[in-house]
Amino acid sequence: MAKYDFNNSVINKMWDSIEGRRFTSILINDPELVFPDPQFEYWRTAFPVSGEILPTTVKGDASFTVEARYPTHSTLMDMRAPLGDTRTAQEGQIERYSGSIAQFSGIGFIENARERDDRRKRFEKYGDEAAIIQGFAENVLKPRIDAVNQTLTNMAIQAETTGKVKWDYGVGAVSTIYDSRIPEKNKVKGGVKAWTDPDCKLLDQMVEIEKRFKEEVWGADFAMQWKVDYDTFHNVILKNAQVIDTIKTYWLAAQGQLISAEQKAAVASSIVTEQAFNTYVVPNFEGLSPVKVVSSKQWDNGKIVNPWPDGIAVLQPAGYSGETLRTDLLDEYILTEYGNNINSYVFASAMNGLLTVQNSVIVNGNLKEWHQDYFMQAVPVLKDWVWRVLVSYKEADA
Amino acid sequence: MVEYTSNGVFRGRALISASSSTGGVRDVFYKYKGIKNDLVEFPFGGKVMNPFPGVAKMYAGDLAEYRVNERAEKPEIYLLKTYEVYSSEGTTVNIIRSGFHHIPFVGDVLTVAPETIGGTGAAMTVVAVTKTKVDTQDVWALTLSAEPTTAPAKGDILVECDEDGKMLVKNINAVLPCDFDFCFSPAADPADMEDYENARYLLTPSMGGVMYKHKMSPMPACVEKFNKVNINGVFGFHAITMGSEY
Structure with missing residues (x-):
């Protein structure tokens, strides 16, 4: 009898018909063991997981419908003579779209009997289960959790920057998923000048777009936020003369320094950073909503992909953009109900119920x-x- | 619009009437004892590239093609729909209508099944479909856009093809393990990645099956060549035939 019993090891227990669900859940949900890459977790900040599981119908669809109501504007009154009738106007416009929940699979893990015996022998020889579990967590679990985060982030960015979600990544099926049809009037150009133009008064143009939509297009005022990808923020916004000048101005003010052209010229450009933008520009530039920089790239089969369309900045209401909806897994039902007695199947859930192992x-x-x-x-x-306003910032207004 | 999600208000009287009968269960799978290995699913499953244009049904034991690229990736499903000719005259072709036959639709492009799978025949475009009876046989009367050069004969099997007459299904390697009802209006072209309206169907067929031939959907000769079973009246194959399967 070996000193350490492989049959009672956590690794082996993951496939145990009675305790497997619990052991798998413990392992995969342990953030200290499996530390997901935070750069792929952007989706959580924009689309929290819905507490509700949308059921799949027997017709095979798990469809959702989302409605949005435009505010009905008030208007100045009409002067009238006694007995004159009133006028009517269009009220209560509702936009809606429907879509269905798609299904994805991660990379599978497989171990045949002799590979397993190899693992067992190593375990019995060295008896260090912690190292084996850590290896399993790093090599098997983490990349798969990251895959889920990457997939959701990719779709989240597609939805936020185009209003549409489709899937032509991976090596499985490809399909369109839904199109929310962002109104054409919400797709605008950068303003007087293209944002990439060094002379562009970028901050003024951003404020102008916000003001126009709130006052003229929607007639509604609420907290907004900008979202741009990393490249736009660093290569366009932080390179803009007005942005650099504003940062230096308020940096000097914060240091209690005299603000002058000479002083500004003397300030090193290395202070122009994302943090400086948030500290010195957003609170001081009236009418400008906060800017969120999104890490938008993912890995797809060894290639970097970026779902963020080139030259697009997004202006949207502050807060969440939507919700991550989920449905049930037919595999779990079929195999639990009708699986044969020779093979054994254990299902465990992870990531707020989003991932089924x-x-x-x-x-x-x-x-x-x-x-x-x-x-x-x-x-x-x-x-x-x-x-949601999509600004094609490389183009100037005609 | 996907029918299931259509909504609206109609302040009048809608008279709805429909009838159907379920013709009982037809056990298509050949019954024998022993360890079977048919119900093995393909990786990923795939999107059905030729769904029915309307509400229709594929049956258990129907055949399909699981088409992947040279790296066994990006799967697409092509269903083998077959139509059995009862008679034909001029631009009309009558195909057998029963609870166990695939339903034709306006816009279908069909050909008499070529000698080899994926081969070429004369394309016929269906411009009208009428439910009728010829002699005592229930048929779908198909009106074609043009009179075919060779009239399809009784017993011929029609299959889907492209406009040049090339058969849509190019390989037979998959079996549907159960009935599939197509309940929604499908996207005009499931391959179109810019069209988001209407339904797309994804399903995973099985890698093999053993069926009673006479209980299956009618099968053209080019498909019968895929039979790996040496029993008269039985059709079967397995996509992975490396030894033990068949």
Whole structure:
């Protein structure tokens, strides 16, 4: 008898028909063990997970409908003579769109009996389960959790910057998923000058766009925020003369220094950073909403992909953009209800119920084979599409 | 618009009437004892590239193509829809109508099944579909846009093709393990990645199956060549035939 019993190890227990669900959940949900890459977790800040599970109908769809109502504007009154009738106007315009929840799978894990015996022998020889678990968490669990975050972030950015979500990444099926149809009037150009023009009064133009939509287009005032990708922020906004001047001005003011052209010229340009923008520009430039910089790139089969369209800045209501909706997993139902007695299937849930891990022990010839599969059936659903402005900043107004 | 999600108000009287019958269960799968390995799913499943244009049904035991690229990636599903000719005259082709036959639609482009799968025949475009009866046989009377050069004969099997007559399904490697009802209006072209309206169907077929031939949808000769079962009246294959399967 070996000193350490592999059969009682956590790794082995993940496939256990009774305790597997619990052990898998503990492992995969332990943020100290599996530390997801924060750069891929942007979706959480914009599309929190809905507490409700949208059921899949027997017709195969898990569809949702989102409605948005335009405010009905008031107007100045009409002067009238006694007995004159009144006029009527259009009221209560509602926009809506429907879509369905799509389903995704991560990279599967497979270990045949002899590979498992190799693992077992190493375990019994060294008896250090912590190292084995850490290795499993880093090599197997973390990339799969990151994959879920990347997928949701990719879709979240597609929704936020285009109003549409489709999937042509990965190697599985490709399909369109939904189009919220952002109103054409919400798609505008950068203003008097293209934002990439060094002489562009960028901050004035941003404020002008906000003001125009609040006052003239919507007739509604609420807290807004800008969202730009990393490249736009660093290569366009932080390179803009007005932005640099504003940062230096308020930096000098904060230091109690005299503000003059000479003084500004003497300030090193290295102080022009994302943090300086948030500290010195946003609170001081009247009418400008906060700017959020989104890390928008993901990995797809060894290639960097960026769903953020080139030259687009987004102006949207402050707060969440929508919700991540999820549905049930047919695999879990079918295999739990009708799975044969030879193979065994254990399902565990992770990431607020977004990710289902399927641990299975399958027959392969005379031996067993251990599989772990990762499924997600969720999409970020855009809810503020009628209040979302897409600025094509490389173009100037005609 | 996807029918399930349409909504609206009609302040009048809508008289709705429809009838249907479920023709009982037809056990298409050949019954034999022993360890079977048919119900094995393909990786990913795939998007159905030729869904029915309206509400229709594929049956358990129907065949399909799981088409992937040379790296076994980006799967697409092509359903093998088959139509059995009862008679034809001029621009009219009558195909058998029963609870166990695929339903034709206006706009379908069909050909008499070529000799080899994926081969070429004469394309016929359906411009009208009428429910009728010829002799005592329930049929769908298809009106074609033009009279075919060779009239389809009784017993011929029509399959879907492109405008040049090339058969849509190019390989048979998948079996539908159960009935699939297509309940929604599908996207005009499921491959169009700019069209977001209407429905797209994704399904995962099985890698194999053993079926009673006479209980399956009518099968053209070019598909029968895929049979790996050596029993008269039985059709079966497995997409992974490396030894033990068949």
